[in-house]
Amino acid sequence: MLLVGLTGGIATGKSTVSTLLQREPYSFAVIDADVLARQAVEPGTHAFNSILRTFGQDLALRDDSGKITGLDRTALGKRVFSGDEAARKKLNGIVHPAVRWLMIKAVVWEWLVRGSRVVILDIPLLFESGLDRFVGLSVVIATKTETQLQRLMSRDAGRLTEEDAQGRIASQWDIEEKARLADAVIDNNGSRAELEARVAEVVRDSFSRGSVWTALLRVPPVGLAVAMWVFFRRAWVRKRKGRKMS
Numbered sequence: 001m002l003l004v005g006l007t008g009g010i011a012t013g014k015s016t017v018s019t020l021l022q023r024e025p026y027s028f029a030v031i032d033a034d035v036l037a038r039q040a041v042e043p044g045t046h047a048f049n050s051i052l053r054t055f056g057q058d059l060a061l062r063d064d065s066g067k068i069t070g071l072d073r074t075a076l077g078k079r080v081f082s083g084d085e086a087a088r089k090k091l092n093g094i095v096h097p098a099v100r101w102l103m104i105k106a107v108v109w110e111w112l113v114r115g116s117r118v119v120i121l122d123i124p125l126l127f128e129s130g131l132d133r134f135v136g137l138s139v140v141i142a143t144k145t146e147t148q149l150q151r152l153m154s155r156d157a158g159r160l161t162e163e164d165a166q167g168r169i170a171s172q173w174d175i176e177e178k179a180r181l182a183d184a185v186i187d188n189n190g191s192r193a194e195l196e197a198r199v200a201e202v203v204r205d206s207f208s209r210g211s212v213w214t215a216l217l218r219v220p221p222v223g224l225a226v227a228m229w230v231f232f233r234r235a236w237v238r239k240r241k242g243r244k245m246s
Contacts, residue, residue, distance in 0.1 A: 001118070001119055003121060004135060005135035008124070010168055011143075012151075022120075031110070043071075137184065138181070142187055
């Protein structure tokens with residue numbers, strides 16, 4: 001099985017590419033870290049309770065009877081992405097471990113039960129969290145900063161001010177830095193047709209190794225050796241390119 005780490009920046013079009021890869025002619029399995037992140041902070045979970053203790057009980061959404069129904073993500077986002085680096089790190093420290101555990105279970109299911117040849121890990125913070133060390137191929141969806149801002153303001157019209165949008169973009173690693181670390185880059189500054197053509201090109205040139213990986217990983221000793229090789233290769237690439245883990 002080939003694990004592909006798919007990432008980008010906010011409003012660069014990562015979700016669009018993820019959807020394309022799930023559909024024909026690709027039909028790849030996609031594990032979405034954002035979906036897992038929502039599951040990880042459902043009411044009653046350890047992560048949910050930790051967020052309320054850390055950032056305020058008022059972040060809990062309640063129904064008319066006072067029962068907790070969820071998390072006020074908009075309010076939490078404003079507190080975390082307002083330039084407070086310490087707050088962002090605290091949130092990541094709460095959510096990331098829970099998401100990683102859910103992701104491990106999902107990957108094992110795809111590998112051992114479904115026998116998937118290629119699995120896409122859709123992870124916004126692939127490099128920031130260090131999870132790129134565990135994938136066989138890393139792919140970044142890249143746009144210019146101006147395009148990001150325009151798309152984000154359009155997508156969240158009425159919910160975000162321009163200052164809020166700029167703060168969210170600034171809180172993430174620069175796209176050019178992510179592109180420098182990636183194995184493949186998909187440019188999304190053009191039309192939808194251009195994006196689809198670039199996706200097809202990357203799949204054709206890079207994803208074909210998945211059949212080889214599937215054969216190797218089904219032999220446990222070989223699979224372990226391959227996984228270790230990938231891990232240390234990624235660590236070496238990080239060191240060579242001069243970017244430390246966050």
